[in-house]
Amino acid sequence: MADKYDVIIIGGGPAGLSAGIYCGRFKLKTLVLDEKPGGTATEAHNIENYPGFESISGVDLMERVRKHAEKEGVNIIRESVFEIKKEKVGFIVKTDDAKEFACDFVIISTGNKRQKLGIPGEKEFNGKGVSYCAACDAPFFKDKVVAVVGGGNAAVMAAVLLTNFAKKVYIIYRRDKLRAEAVWNERVENHKKVEIIYKAQVKEAKGENVLKSIVLDNGKEIETSGLFIEIGGLPSIDLAKSLGVKLDKDSKIIVTDTQRTNIKNVYGAGDITTASAGFMQIVTAMSEGSIASWDILKSKKRDAEYE
């Protein structure tokens, strides 16, 4: 017999762990299955917009959140989910390690996968100049030339961090204006180490053993040791899809204002959903997680009244 839970949460980023904290406090027996502890939030070197913390690293914040969830009695297991199966009553969740758990409610909070450029050389030089995590890899580029691709928050924050190490930082962006928060944009727009190349895309990464240069779509070749790819994410939707959960045209899980999906007792929370007006923040993800938990609590109470 599989271990039985009230709620199984898939994904242990801000949305999943926040849902866990609320479920725990509502005395729901809760399991979080987490293939990437802390989620993509752990890749942020400095978070300055999480209320109450003027500056905190993603790792430190998510470490606190995880401990909080554990304190509320949530069981967190580091495993990827292979399949969610709908039963007559409830669900069976199977992990890649062939463990099985049963539950009445599922919250899918699997977030985003890092988007790749899909250009020649990108894979070959991954970890040898090509990077998807500036907070991890910036210190390897002391006094070197680096390039950041993208123009949103993640890209501009990466560029700011890189100015502490590299001697020159290019930002390469396909639009004509950066779209990060103004406080971040200001830090790069007049920075003497930063050169912003607008309306350009990277077409190729070249090198020998390690990255040496990149080629832009205007034909220009730029010598660089680092290429930081910060162009956002794609939703991790395989599990949702296999359950028959409805997605929108951007492959996000369509949810109601109480985070319900089209499948009964399956909820979505965080970056993967259409909620919060598409504003993907730690606070919005956490908020979605808490709302899902609240709705689950109410559903359970209502079901109990009919029994």
Added chain:
Amino acid sequence: MGNVVNLTDQNFEKEVTKADTPVIVDFWAEWCGPCKMMAPVFEELAGDYKGKGKFAKLDTDKFPQVSGSHGVQGIPTLIVFKGGKEIGRIVGFAPKDQLKHKIDEIVS
């Protein structure tokens, strides 16, 4: 930390280059979030592979010349060595079952 050997520039040759079994080296640093998240997974794998392979880790911040000479410019990176030679590398965070799968593929 029982099953994972701590590498330095001093013991790298003895523990890695001259080892009889395959050696899987985790290149990490204190500042790297995904590295910290992967550390407990690596520790578990070291236990699972006991007797079949050696698991070791190198702090790239303390020993940049060692990571530099292996062309490591991104972490976490796992390099699999056999007979002193690199036979494969895994770049970036991966969950336990994927790591296991990739390591088996490289070593076999």
